[in-house]
Amino acid sequence: MFKRILIAEDQETQNISLQKTLAELGAAKPDYVYYCDDALTWIKKAIKAEQPYDLLITDLYFEEDNNQQRIDGGAELIKAAKEVQPDLKTLVFSGENRPAVIDMLFKEMHIDGYVRKARHDGQYLKLAISAIHNHKKYLSPDLKQARKENNSHDFTDLDIAIISQLVDGTPQKNIPYYLQENNIKPSGLSSIEKRLNLMKEVLGFSKNEQLIAYCKDIGII
Numbered sequence: 001m002f003k004r005i006l007i008a009e010d011q012e013t014q015n016i017s018l019q020k021t022l023a024e025l026g027a028a029k030p031d032y033v034y035y036c037d038d039a040l041t042w043i044k045k046a047i048k049a050e051q052p053y054d055l056l057i058t059d060l061y062f063e064e065d066n067n068q069q070r071i072d073g074g075a076e077l078i079k080a081a082k083e084v085q086p087d088l089k090t091l092v093f094s095g096e097n098r099p100a101v102i103d104m105l106f107k108e109m110h111i112d113g114y115v116r117k118a119r120h121d122g123q124y125l126k127l128a129i130s131a132i133h134n135h136k137k138y139l140s141p142d143l144k145q146a147r148k149e150n151n152s153h154d155f156t157d158l159d160i161a162i163i164s165q166l167v168d169g170t171p172q173k174n175i176p177y178y179l180q181e182n183n184i185k186p187s188g189l190s191s192i193e194k195r196l197n198l199m200k201e202v203l204g205f206s207k208n209e210q211l212i213a214y215c216k217d218i219g220i221i
Helices: 012-024 036-048 074-084 099-107 121-133 141-150 157-167 172-181 189-203 208-218
Strands: 005-008 031-033 055-058 089-094 113-116
Touching (some): 012 031, 113 121, 157 172, 172 189
Parallel strands (some): 005 031
16 A cells, blocks of 8 residues: 555545545555645655655645645646656546546546545545556546546547637638648548537537537536
């Protein structure tokens, strides 16, 4: 089991719950902080003392107060932490449930696990920590199901670029110029029309406005 664990969580009850879960797993008593800046400072000090942390557990969102922070969220904390300790294992424990946000954390931040704060989260935390300890990725079952239900279309970089341009008010006929300038292929107008029609067909929409609203809702854009 992990010997050196750091918890970054600004809600005291959640912090205590995490510590209890770790104790039940037989993990060493973790360190915990309420601010992201403090978390990064502790990570740096641990490295300097040649006693680096094995696992960082963090929320995504931290409530603002009079203690002004340079790092104001878990995603930014993970990025900063991995810059100083690339091999640090990371587990996100948050109420966020948008598939696009979670996918981004796995793909871009290379997190090792994600558990949503919800019913049965204590059980899922135990499974997540055990999986990460065994060098496996973990996503709690409730989020796996939500991903299947809410993201039945696998959005490509081309799809996101097209939708983002529509959001910015670019006429559909002018989107090829943007794609060409940014070396995004295929960039032809017919290809754009086909992708839009495919997305709307798969997701059950008839208008671009519906598609845009859906993408905003799930965090694609």
